[in-house]
Amino acid sequence: METIANDKKKVIVKEITNIDEDFAKWYTDIVRKTRLCDYSSVKGCMIIEPYGYAIWENIMRELDNRFKKISVKNCAMPMFIPESLLTKEKEHVEGFSPECAWVTVGGDEVLEERLCVRPTSETLFCDYYKDVIKSYRDLPKLLNQWVSVVRWEKTTRPFLRSREFYWQEGHTAHQSIEEAKDFTIKMLNTYADFIENFLAIPVIKGKKTEKEKFAGALETYTVESIMRDGKALQSATSHNFGDGFAKAFGIKFLDKNNELSYIYQTSWGLSTRIIGAIIMVHGDNEGLKLPPKVAPTQIMIIPIKVKDENNVKKANELYNLLINLGFRVEIDLTDKSPGFKFADSEMRGIPLRIEIGLKDIENEQVVFVRRDNHQKRIIKTINLVESIKYELDDIQKSMFDDAKRFLNSHIDVATNLKELVDKIDKSSGFVRAMHCGEKECEEKLKNDTGITARCIPFDKVLSNNKCAVCGRDAKYEVIFGRAY
RNA sequence: CGGGGUGUAGCUCAGUUUGGCUAGAGCACUUGGUUUGGGACCAAGGGGUCGCAAGUUCGAGUCCUGUCACCCCGACCA
16 A cells, blocks of 8 residues: 655655546556445455445335336246247347356256356246236236346456346336337336436437347337546446347237237346446546435544544534435444544545534534535534535536536537547547448447447437448438547 | 467565475554644564376476466457
């Protein structure tokens, strides 16, 4: 551990790699030092530690509430998919089979048919829907599950790409293609609103290109966000399946006219990967920076002199008051020095720190220090609760504004290939450009430069009509970038 | 799967070239004391099958053989 004297008072201990020096290492340092997760004995599988899991719990609670408001119900499917079931939809199995994990033996029984550990559960839901959907009265079916899935990735990183990860996957069945499409968009909007307003991460909504869409989907919608290193992270997706799976699985219902027709389906998901986005959108050289709404601990109370009985008593009174008002609060009564506690609280990303020392008790006040902008304010005890509410709201808001400014200043436009590549690499971010829509063109761009189409945005700003990559006639506008 | 690298305390590593006594340091941890408004200090302590297996040798962390794991760069990644 290296220490640098910054000025007379402030000493920075370099526990976290500088964000501009090595972004990847900075990320790993934050994950490990703040104890979000640990590595396990199986490569690519992580132990989500209590602090990391608390973030996930807050995400689950909020998102689950939002799902329930639109009549989505939870259920739980088995973890195993018989091979014959997985292979029913051709595109789907081709997309997933390279990364499937298989069970071939159970106890001393060699299985007649091997079982896939679910990489996603479309096939399980289809198999179930086939039996329970008989009539238009059974529709729509709006189900979701909170589970973990397994994809045998070759390159793994904590939260961003692990072999087992937690997520929710919603699977719905509808009477018409229009209804399915509307629901796909509805879920996309649910995600976008949640990610922007709860996680303070600005997103770009759009549709995936043919090349990038989900295996087996008619169309895939996505919310993309930009990380501080300029790379894109797909934060959530929503798929419209049309009747592709229904036909492969034979899922039919009787409509009002007593005619048999196939159902139309959707699926949509958000995973623990979003925790990686929270880290990479908000974090800085001091560590994690959490928006108040999702932070496991919103307020850290630090008594300055823990050997002083009165100081501890007053700090505890404050703690009990705030806990009872429903704030998520911690109090640091360890015998570390105050400076250590300040830095530790900052590293863990706790939005608001309240210092209380002997001087403060005497003057009936406390000291507020914000994590996002380091502003220090003296607050009279009488104004405490309303001041906390104000600060937490303001922190949430200014963290979003800050991330939004970053996004806006990292989107550029391009009309030809050179410009496209240069702008993505120089300003490191997103570039809007027209595209011909040909799969091969996109493929070549990826092979030559590593750049991919993130989405076809809902909002369009370009007016020219030539593909920036190959020069042919353009089909639509695309946002390009480098992705995680 | 191809190329390169590393395995020694919870973490970061030294020691291996040239084999030698009871395997080290810093951080972290425990206890006691002094401190406490930006990462405190002093003292005493605990913690190791040197990745694993077999071998050479009077003697192996160090040399040989095999094996396993992890990391980086490629390829792959709805």
